[in-house]
Amino acid sequence: MLDNWLFVGIFVLIGAVFPIAPILMGKFLGPNKPNPIKADTYECGMETVGESWIQFKVQYYIFALAFLIFDVEVVFLFPWAVAFDQLGIFAVVSGITFIIILVDALVYAWRKGALEWA
Amino acid sequence: MDFLTNPVDAIREWLLGLMANMPAPWPDVIVNLLGVVVVASFGLGLVIILVWVERKVAARFQDRFGPNRVGPYGLFQTVADILKLFTKEDTTPDNADKPVYNLAPILSLFSVLLIWAVIPFSKDWLGTDLNVGVLYIVAVGSLGALAVLMAGWSSNNKFALLGAFRTVAQLVSYEVPLVISILIPVLLARSMGVHAIVDAQDTFFGMFFFMAPIAAVIFFISSIAEVGRTPFDLLEAESEIVAGFHIEYSGAKFAMIFAGEFLHAFTIAVLTATLFFGGWRGPGAEAYPILGWVYFMAKSLGVYLIVSWIRSTLPRIRIDHMLSFNWKYLTPLALATLIVTALLTKILEGQAVWYQSLVMFLSNVVLFLIANEIVKWRESKKPGRQVVGQPRPVARPPAEPAAEAEA
Amino acid sequence: MDPIQIIFIVVALVVLAAAVMVVTTPNLVRAALWLVLALFGTAGAYVLLNAGFIAVAQVVIYIGAISILMIFAVMLTRRVMTDSGPQTHQTWWLPALLSAALFAGLVWMLSGWSGFEASMPAYSDANQVVELGVALVSPEGFLIPFEVASVLLSAALIGAIYVAWDRD
Secondary structure, X not given: OHHHHHHHHXXXXXXXXXXXXXXXXXXXXXXXXOOOOOOOOOOOOOOOOXXXXXXXXXXXXXXXXXXXXXXXXXXXXXXHHHOHHHOOHHHHHHHHHHHHHHHHXXXXXXXXXXXXXX | OOOOOOHHHHHHHHHHHHOOOOOOHHHHHHHHHHHHHHHXXXXXXXXXXXXXXXXXXXXXXXXXXXOOOOOHHHOOHHHHHHHHHHOOOOOOOOOOOHHHHHHHHHHHHHHHHHHHHOOEEEOOEEOOOOOOHHHHHHHHHOHHHHHHHHHHHHOOOHHHHHHHHHHHHHHHHHHHHHHHHHHHHHHHHOXXXXXXXXXXXXXXXXXXXXXXXXXXXXXXXXXXXXXXXXXXXHHHOHHHHOOHHHOOOOOHHHHHHHHHHHHXXXXXXXXXXXXXXXXXXXXXXXXXXXXXXXXXXHHHHHHHHHHHHHHHHOOOOOHHHHHHHHHHHHHHHXXXXXXHHHHHHHHOOOOOHHHHHHHHHHHHHHHHHHHHHHXXXXXXXXOXXXXXXXXXXXXXXXXXXXXXXXX | OOHHHHHHHHHHHHHHHHHXXXXXXXXXXXXXXXXXXXXXXXXXXXXXXXOHHHHHHHHHHHHHHHHHHHHHHHHHOHHHHOOOOOOOOOOOHHHHHHHHHHHHHHHHHHHOOHHHHOOOOOOOHHHHHHHHHHHHHOOOOOHHHHHHHHHHHHHHHHHHXXXXXXXX
C-alpha cells in the first residue's frame, strides 16, 4: 500500500519543481532594472498613505470557524459512509443523529445572525 | 500485451524489464518518476490548449471571433502570451515579505497539480489508486486557500490583503457544501477511492448523476465558486477590487497563478465527470483503454463547456448574496440530501440498480421542490419592496389671471 | 539502511526543524506558515505508519482549516505589525535545564522499551477505513464518543459565536 503513496511522494517533489522552473526562467529571461517607483505599492496610481493594514472584521473569523466545524463533521462521516454495507439501520440512524446535532448548531448561527456579511 | 490496445501498460512492462537487474526499490521509483512527469506535463500542457479553448468559446458566446491571427485559428496565441509573460521583469514591491511572496504562486499551482495524481484516465491508467483518493482531493484543494492568503499578506498592499481575506472567506465557505456533496458518491460507492467510485458506475442508469442529481449540481456549483469563476468572481474583477490578491504579481509568477486557475477550472470539470458521470466508462472502454481515455476527455470537455457557458451568461453575484446562498441554501440542502440518501440506500439495499436510481432520483426531485417552496415562503414573509403608487406631481399651468379677474 | 527508515529520518528532521522555527521566528505570520510545514511532516509520518486516512484527514483539518483560522486570529491582532521585541527571556537557562532533564528522562525510559524491533502488523489497506467506520458507530465500539464529538463540535460553534459575535 505504501507503493501508492510513493507516487504521491514523488509527485510532491516534482510538483514543487514544475512551478519553480518557469519562475526561475522568468528571472533570467527578463530585464532587471529596479527602480523605486516600480517597486512602489499599487493603489490605482495614487500614493499610499499610512500602513498597509486594514481593520480585520470578525466576520471572516466566524466563517472560517463554521467551516472548520463542518469540515471535522464530514471527516467523521467519511468512515461511516465507507462502512455502510456492514452497518445496520441503527448505525445509520446514529449517523443521522450526528448530522442533526450539527444542523442545530447551524440553525443557531443562522438565527443569531452570525451568517450575515454585515 | 498488445501495444495498440494498452500502450501505457506495455511501456511500463518494457521499462520494468529493462531495469530487472537493479536493486530492489529503484525500478519502482523510476517508473513512478516517469509516471509523475507524464501526468504533470499532461496537466500543464492542457493549460495551454485550455486558454485557447476558453478564449474562443467566450468569444463565440459574445458573437465575435476570438484570437485568429497568431497561427491557424489563433492556436499559437497562448504561446505568444506565455513568451510575453516570461520575458517581463520580475519586480517585487518594497517591504514585501520576500520568501512568502515567492512561495505563494508556487503553492497555488502545486495544489492544483497534485489533484491529477489520483484521477483515472482510463481502465488502469491512473497515477495511483489511493484508497482515500476523494479525501486526498479535498485536502489538496484546500491548500489553494492557504496560497491565496499568503499571496495577499505578503504583497504589502491594502487591496491585496482585503481581496485575499474576501477570497479566503469565499473559498472556505464554499468548501462546506463541496465536501458534503462529495460524501454522497462515496456513500453510494462504499469507498473513498476514485477508481472504485468509477468502477461502481457500470451501467448508464447507474451513473451517480441519476442517483444523486442534487449532489452533482451542488458539487458543480461549489466547485465553480472554489475556482473563482463567474458568477463568483467578485474577488478578481477589474472593476471591483482591481484584481484582488494578485495585484502585485506580474510576469512568470502571475503566469503560474493564472495557469493554476485555468487548470483548476478544468480539474473540477474532470472531477464532476469522474465522480458523477462515470469518468472513462462508455461502450467498449474495458476492452480498448484508449477509448476510455477518449470518453474521459469528451465528458470533461463537455462539463468544461458548461462552465464556460455559465461564465458567459450570468452576471456577478455580490459577496453577501454569495455567502448567504452558500450558508442558507446550499449547506442545508446538501445535509438534507445526505440524510435522505443515507436512509434510502439502507432501505433499498439489494434491489435492482435501475429501481434504486429511479427512487433516489424521485426523492431528489421532491427534496428540491420542497427546498424551493421553503425559499418562496421565506421570501414572502420578508417585507419586500413595496411599489407604492403615489400620485406623481404633474406640471399644470398656473390659473389664468384673466379668468380670476373675471370671477 | 531501509529506504523507509531514510524517508522517516528526513520527515522527522523536517518536522523538528519546522517546529524550532515556529517558536523562534519573530514574525507571527511566518511562524504560522512554519507550523503548516510541521503539520505536513506529521502527515508524512502518518503515511509511513500505513495510516493513509489519518494522514489525509490531518491535511484537510489541520492545514485546510485550522491553519487558516490561526492566521486569521493572528491578523486580528495589531501585534502582527509591530516588532515583537527580544526573543529570549532573561532567565532562559532554567527552562532549558528543565527541558534537558525531561528529554533525558524520556530517552532513558524509551531505551528500555522492547517495541523497537516489532514489525508492523500485516494490514490490508482495503479494509482499513471500513473497520474504522464500523468501530465508530458500533455500540461496542466508539458510538458514545462519536455522538459526544458532535455535541462538542456544536458547543464549539455556539460558544465561539456567542463570544465573538458582537450584536450592534
